[in-house]
Amino acid sequence: MNNTDIVKHGLKKRYAKEKRFQWYGRLAVLTGFVFLTLLLLDIIIKAMPAFQSTQILLDIPLDRETLELSTDATINKDTLSAINYDGLIKKSLSQLYPQVSKRNDRKQLYKLVSSGAEFSLREYIMKNPELISSNSEIPVLSIWLKADDDIDTFYKLQTKISRVSDRQVEFIDSLIQQQRIRTSFNTTFFTASDSREPEQAGIKGALLGSFWTLLVTLLISLPVGIGAAVYLEEFAPQNKITDFIEININNLAAVPSIVFGLLGLSVFINFFGMPRSVPLVGGLVLSLMTLPTIIISSRAAIKSVPPSIKEAALGIGASHMQTVFHHVLPLAMPGILTGTIIGMAQALGETAPLLMIGMVAFIVDVPGGVVDSATVLPVQIYLWSDSPERAFTALTAATILVLLAFLAIMNTLAIFLRKHFERRW
Amino acid sequence: MSTNTTATLSQSFRAKPNSMQEDITNDATSESSEHSQHITIGENILENAKFTTRNVNVYYGEKQAIFDVSLDIDHNEVIALIGPSGCGKSTYLRTLNRMNDTISNCRVTGDFLLDNEDIYSKKMDPVLLRARVGMVFQKPNPFPKSIYDNVAYGPRLHGLARTNSELDEIVITSLEKAGLFKEVKDRLNEPGTGLSGGQQQRLCIARTIAVSPEVILMDEPASALDPIATAIIEELIDELRENFTIAIVTHSMQQAARVSQRTAYFHLGKIIEVGETSQIFTNPRHQLTENYITGKFG
Secondary structure, three states: OOHHHHHHHHHHHHHHHHHHHHHHHHHHHHHHHHHHHHHHHHHHHHHHHHHEEEEEEEEEEOOOOOOOOOOOOOOOHHHHHOOOHHHHHHHHHHHHOOOOOOHHHHHHHHOOEOOOHHHHHHHHHHHOOHHHHOOOOOOEEEEEEEEOHHHHHHHHHOOOOOOOOHHHHHHHHHHHHOOOEEEEEOOHHHHOOOOOOHHHOOOHHHHHHHHHHHHHHHHHHHHHHHHHHHHHHHHOOOOHHHHHHHHHHHHHOOOOHHHHHHHHHHHHHHHOOOOOOOHHHHHHHHHHHHHHHHHHHHHHHHHOOOHHHHHHHHHHOOOHHHHHHHHHHHHHHHHHHHHHHHHHHHHHOOOHHHHHOOOOOOOOOOOOOOOOOOOOHHHHHHHHHOOOOOHHHHHHHHHHHHHHHHHHHHHHHHHHHHHHHOOOO | OHHHHHHHHHHHHHHOOOHHHHHHHHHHHHHHHHOOOOOOEEOOOOOOOOEEEEEEEEEEOOEEEEEEEEEEEOOOOEEEEEOOOOOOHHHHHHHOOOHHHHOOOEEEEEEEEEOOEEOOOOOOOHHHHHHHEEEEOOOOOOOOOEHHHHHHHHHHHHOOOOOHHHHHHHHHHHHHHOOOHHHHOOOOOOEHHHOOHHHHHHHHHHHHHOOOOOEEEEEOOOOOOOHHHHHHHHHHHHHHOOOOEEEEEOOOHHHHHHHOOEEEEEEOOEEEEEEEHHHHHHOOOOHHHHHHHOOOOO
8 A cells, every 4th residue: 555545545534524523613603502592582582571561541530529629729739749649540440340349359450550650640640730720521531551560461471470360350351342451662661760560660770870880980990991001011110010910910800700899898888988889889899890801901902013113203202101192002092992892891791799889779769970879780680580570570681681782782882993993004 | 442352252152152153153263363353344433423332232131232342423424234134233223322222121331422422321312312313114114194194293293393384394305305205295194004115114214304313224224125115215315315324234235335335244243344335345354244245144
């Protein structure tokens, strides 16, 4: 057998090996893709109900007698806010089903409508006070009000759930017949903050909390990160101390995030006495976490600026500082920004350190600044996933979708910046 | 100087017992014993020179790159520094505008006088020095900015122009002097990196002369260019001699012969021979120089 035959003999085996390896690769990619798709599909399917809310059409009588207003009473803020709106809704429900008389049945009837409905009714009437003073014989306001979360879930999913009684199912059936029940886009999800009642809960508070927290993170970690990177890369003397700092920065990037939370709790809150649950402290903690990422990526970007550009500037008589600020930093900027955005995306998705500093509290108000109590999107997900009401499942999934959307936007922005501002030389 | 040099010479040669270098070394020592030994041969010291350097030693950490080099550069001359790779000619060139300052473990000793001013004294600011002694590098390195901004960078940096029209004038004259203006006058706002290699190098020369230096150092300015672009650069160097003093490092002996008036031959960190270019290339006085220019190594 000569050499050609030996090679020929082995060829088949070699190609088979290559083919096998390619298939392993394809299989690995496919597995990852399938799992990702399943996860996303599951979240999307679960989230869909959260974007719809069930409403019930009620006729609210608005004559002065029902409103318990004397005929000569002027209609102003005080008198309007004194009206018993809860009673109005109950009265309207009773009028719909006058045959219901048993106490228990009535209770179940009243439970059809969300406990927050009285506030929306009040808001509506306060905005339109002329409804009451109108001269029509029997002023009646027909208004769509939110259903209770259990009714909402039952109606949207069309499945029997234990918290909806048989009596309530009958009510709903009759409402369907009268076309007094419908679903519409759930604006509350985007305009409200956290609530104990799922149908009244929204992500506005968490969204703004995330915004303020990230703002603080960005304002602190970007300048500090760039400053540290420029100094270490361009000015720091090459000695043991610099090496030590370098090693520590790399290690810091690998520290579990909850440790930063504990650090924030003991330093910022316990030692410096900053308030709990506020975006300021959250942002500080997340800056500590993001800094290593920004420093490492910025240093890599600065290092990748060709030395010929630096030499050119120095050769004309630019000082070291001018060289860095006129040439090195602008050329490194796309890389720095990419690293920063990826760091910020990490910070946006971070939960553990924020639990430590109290951003896990139940907060109904929308934060107006960095020292207002707030929570953030991932913590809101954590909070809702823990709630017993079934409707919170959908809200959790919907919030995950919003969070994923923001992450996708940020990462796309990073890619765009890198592609668009990268200069060739 | 002679006894001192003997010591460093033989020491350094013993320190590098590489196969090829050793051959040359043996050559050198045997040759040098015949000639008036260990002194740089030729006219390395001038009167009223632009640049005077004496007993220059350069170390990178423990390693010594330049041994006791003394060389003067005359007003408005082009001096070519030639020699095999790693012989220290670029390192020497970079000591002349203190570009070696940026290398952290680089140490330079010796006397450097530019118009009788010590350029390594505490009073001399490296920024000011580099405005007086400009540099053109091996690889064309325009800034990733417009052609105009490339040339205007130096004058802006040093505040050489008070008004925009003054700046325009500086940019245009610099481009004209570099022989580039005709080619780029319609696209001054286009990026300098979009030019061809030869044009980029001329842009770098324009950028250097825009700050009106007294001396221009060129570190193999044509080694990355094709023959036509090289010819243009060489012509330009000859024209620039009128206004500037030029020291050029080159690998190409033909180039040295074409552009320079004097040539210095470097070998393993020492200057072996300095002289009129025509003399060096037609009648070298040292065996090493002859070996190099006849292509026995290099």
